[in-house]
Amino acid sequence: MSSPVVARTVVAALRAAGVRDVVCSPGSRNGGLSLALAAAHARGDLRLHMVLDERGAGFLALGLAKGTSSTVAVVTTSGTAAANLTPAVAEAFHAGVRLLLVTADRPVSLHDSGANQTTRQWGLFGDLVVGRARIASDSGDEAAWAFVVRRAVALASGVRTGRPGPVHLNVELAEPLVDADLLGPLNDLPVEHQGLPGASAAYRLPTGPRTVVLVGDATPDLGRRARELAESARWPLLAEPSSGARTGQCAITGYRLLLDEAVGQEIERVVLAGHPTLSRPVTRLLRRPEVEVVLLADRALPDDPGQRAVVVADRFEAEPDDSDWLARWQAADAALDRLSGWSARSVAERVWQACRGQQLVVGSSNGIRHLDLAPVVDDPPLTWANRGLAGIDGTLHTAAGHALANDLPTTVLLGDLTFLHDLTGLVVGEGERRRPLRIVVLDDHGGAIFSGLEQGDAAYAEHFSRVFTTPQQVDVAEVARGLGAGVVEVSSLEELDVALGGELQRTTVVVCRLPAC
Known part of the structure; x- marks a missing residue:
């Protein structure tokens, strides 16, 4: 042959x-x-x-x-x-x-x-x-x-x-x-249809333990099921931006800020769905020996980062919690300080709100962590992120794939280093079908995320900038123009709001000028 x-x-x-x-x-x-x-x-x-x-x-x-x-x-x-x-x-x-x-x-x-x-x-x-x-x-x-x-x-x-x-x-x-x-027609081959296994009966969770539903990066279907469980049981919903669940009456905006506070220390059971990776308070919660963890699954081997799950099921049921547990979380969330001024976090929040009903792809660095504190909104954007390994490479190409997959306006939120890692994502071959992207770059000239980790301690200050921040002086706007993208440079929330409005005719890079990290 x-x-x-x-x-x-x-x-x-x-x-x-x-x-x-x-x-x-x-x-x-x-x-x-x-x-x-x-x-x-x-x-x-x-x-x-x-x-x-x-x-x-x-x-x-x-x-x-x-x-x-x-x-x-x-x-x-x-x-x-x-x-x-x-x-x-x-x-x-x-x-x-x-x-x-x-x-x-x-x-x-x-x-x-x-x-x-x-x-x-x-x-x-x-x-x-x-x-x-x-x-x-x-x-x-x-x-x-x-x-x-x-x-x-x-x-x-x-x-x-x-x-x-x-x-x-x-x-x-x-x-x-x-x-x-x-170049000739393909041979006709028989089409094979694979049937999905039948859904198992729901596992009924006993009433009593103070329970939260925690949703990491997940498929839209799994996120929807987790949200429906939280709302039917009246449990606080702690949902990451790419969970598909960060909306509704039970969603807690600043949940990660509350996990180490009094209300967070009272958690007795966690229903976990998806792949949670954004914050250390969540990691500590899943490893607390006194907290029971059960997994809401959509695959044979769901993630269990705390390695302590006692129950794994495709569906859960529970009686509504008629205590003040949810109300106390909502009150604590409402009491948190809210953001103002020009910063990477305020940019992320404006992008989140501007993309309601649309599609948002987020780089795996500070941007998605800022979104993790963004206010809960009705009709949130369909949000995606590469959280399997949380690498920053390939974000623009990934976003191009999502834009082709869904007939929705698509915005990308990422840092300057993540943008530079995938510049060829702006290069499209002649005749190739691509949907335009609105690419919002948090341009602070380096890797700000490391300042919040152990290596950001003053003891390592002598070498911190060179080996962690890796400061760069690339003019992101000029690079984007050179690769054929439209460019808008902004340095205020008012300018950002204008840049985020209107119909997108071509791929456009919105460069947010932020203080150097």
Whole structure:
């Protein structure tokens, strides 16, 4: 069999397995896959998104997969191209995101021979994938190759295992890699429908313990279920910005400021959903030996950072709490000092309020922590963040994926270092479909987040700036202009409000000039 036949079969199998979005970066060994995907895109069989570098492609696919709650494939050539997917793969693994990593490779006969762009791709991502598979142009036939692809997509979806995540499909291709048949119609393959396991009965939580519902980074569905539980039981809802639950009558705006106060010390039980990572008071709460922890789950192995959960269930029920427990939290929250003036936190709050009913993607640094104190609002933005590993790389590409996934105006909030980490996210190939982004940059010339950690102590002041703040003097506005984005520079809340209003016609970077950290 030939490599072009493998390429067409892989693309046909992806379509039959329900994959609708494929992200690809240019290369030689994946040339047959690229041509077959381009032809399929032109016919409307699927949507192809081209990204110039593989690291960015991985994060664009990540955003698409999270935004659509579906499996997205990302296709690369061999060698370092495949390895550059690793940051996005690590984030997807820890966040349970459905990615299929299709890496083109040389035939096994060329491995360890010094052949150009040939490395040990089988097992390249180690334990950061939930599964791996391989096919080769010199072994098997179309039915066998389609079977492997179909199984890989099902494994990435977690539909049977309850554990979605990235799956590595290594495709070993011998020359010749392309022919004219790649541009023809795909073979019709049977469409496989995987049924979800039946929902289990709800676990009834006993009344009595003073309970809070704590929601970290979560899927919109899990966040909705957690909020509904809090409201039905009348329990305080402690919800991170990317939880999908930070709204409603039970949501507590300044919850993390209250956890070490008197009302926070009275907590006896936590219903935990999602992946909480934003604050040390939350970490301390989950490790308190006297606090019972139960997990509201949407996957086989839900996160349990305190390693103390006694119950795991897909659904919980509880009788409404008729004590003054919720009212006391609400009163303590209302008594907290409110923010005023020009600061990174006030910028974050204005962005949060301006994006109601829209979509917001937040970088994993101070920005999302400022949002964690933003006032609770009705119809909050659909908020996303890469909190699986909380890395700052790939944020702009991730946001581009979310913008493609959902027909909503999309704003990005991130710091200057996070922005500089992913500048190629502003570069879009000619003819590629992208939705415009409003990118709000908290420009304080460095990494302010470290000042609040142990290394910010005066004892380390001599070296702190160089090794933690990493101050930079890049003119963010000029860089953005050079890469083709619109730019607005603001230095007051009034100017910010204007920049956040109106319909967005092109990707625009709003540079918020803040005091240097």
